[in-house]
Amino acid sequence: MPAVIVDVGNYKQRRENFLRKKSMAIAKVVKETGREMMLDPLTDKERKLVEQTLAGIDGVRSYTIGTGYRKNVIIALIDVS
Numbered sequence: 001m002p003a004v005i006v007d008v009g010n011y012k013q014r015r016e017n018f019l020r021k022k023s024m025a026i027a028k029v030v031k032e033t034g035r036e037m038m039l040d041p042l043t044d045k046e047r048k049l050v051e052q053t054l055a056g057i058d059g060v061r062s063y064t065i066g067t068g069y070r071k072n073v074i075i076a077l078i079d080v081s
Contacts, residue, residue, distance in 0.1 A: 019046055023053045026075050027060045034077055041070035 007013070019042075026037045039050065047064060050073050054062050061078050064071045 016049060019049055020053045023050045024057065027054060027057045030075050030077060031059055036074050036076040039073045041072055043070060047071065047073055
């Protein structure tokens, strides 16, 4: 039986756009301050979206902490030393 996805009010697209913009904004702050910042807990699919977004930004990286279904993504500077 095929899976059915219900996207009420275009929520999925709005959530993806929000996560992209938030990731880019946090990456900018991390680059300006040099301090790591944490996103709210995300699903695996949301974490992959954030990682793809950050892949296009020089000087920052992400890593995940936590266990279970929703984990936190940390955005940090790339250590170049």
